[in-house]
Amino acid sequence: MPYRLSICCLLLGWGSVATPGRAQTPSLTRASQSLATDSSQLVLVSGKLKSSFFFDVAPGNGYALRFMPPAVGPHLLTSVRLHFGSFGTHVAKGQVRLRIASVSATGGPADDNLLAEPILITAQTFQALNEPLTFTWAAIPVPTAGFFIVVEGLGDASDEYVMHSPSLVLAGAGNYQIARRSQQETPPRLLSIWSIPELRAAKPINSQVDFWMCGGEQPTWKAFPTSKQVPLFEVGLR
Numbered sequence: 001m002p003y004r005l006s007i008c009c010l011l012l013g014w015g016s017v018a019t020p021g022r023a024q025t026p027s028l029t030r031a032s033q034s035l036a037t038d039s040s041q042l043v044l045v046s047g048k049l050k051s052s053f054f055f056d057v058a059p060g061n062g063y064a065l066r067f068m069p070p071a072v073g074p075h076l077l078t079s080v081r082l083h084f085g086s087f088g089t090h091v092a093k094g095q096v097r098l099r100i101a102s103v104s105a106t107g108g109p110a111d112d113n114l115l116a117e118p119i120l121i122t123a124q125t126f127q128a129l130n131e132p133l134t135f136t137w138a139a140i141p142v143p144t145a146g147f148f149i150v151v152e153g154l155g156d157a158s159d160e161y162v163m164h165s166p167s168l169v170l171a172g173a174g175n176y177q178i179a180r181r182s183q184q185e186t187p188p189r190l191l192s193i194w195s196i197p198e199l200r201a202a203k204p205i206n207s208q209v210d211f212w213m214c215g216g217e218q219p220t221w222k223a224f225p226t227s228k229q230v231p232l233f234e235v236g237l238r
Helices: 007-015 121-126
Strands: 003-005 028-031 043-045 047-056 063-065 078-081 093-101 119-121 133-143 149-156 161-164 174-178 189-192 198-204 211-215 220-224 233-237
Touching: 063 233, 078 093, 078 149
Parallel strands: 003 047
Antiparallel strands: 028 133, 043 233, 047 198, 063 149, 063 211, 078 133, 078 233, 093 119, 093 149, 161 174, 174 189, 211 220
């Protein structure tokens, strides 16, 4: 049985910006196209796939993982690959934002974007998805302090968030309660857990990771350096 890691249960269970240069407009490629397109390409992977674990990218949930360039540089970021679960017969709802963030003064993901604009992955894309999503660029200069791959769930309104972990309803299907931070008096809406995009998880290579999350009752980024699972991300450098 797959384990769905909601931001709420994770938060309850675990107690200077570099100049990027000219931003690039991304293009989406087929997953069958290898990230390593030539011998000069270097692929960094966040860890080994944990097939039974997922991260729910529900409205207001965010996941950020820092990648450091090799000691010898400079390097250029040329691609990012995201691994999501398949929806099968379930109906996908909502959308997901991908951005490449520099490192803030506090060490977490900054609010900037090294891309010309964020990438929005729509429900229609998720509904038809049966393979990883790979985004490629001509080249983005990698800051010496590294960068964060940031994936954020978007709701119907910009301030929507998950109130708590899924609860069972009479029909037996799990639902999230989605509320708005600016309208606490408004009754929350229900959103099936099966309609939410899921990031596949990986076992980190190292015992310490620069992994940050936000969402639920934690609207700001919080570090989880000893997390036993992180999103499965792949980045291509040259």
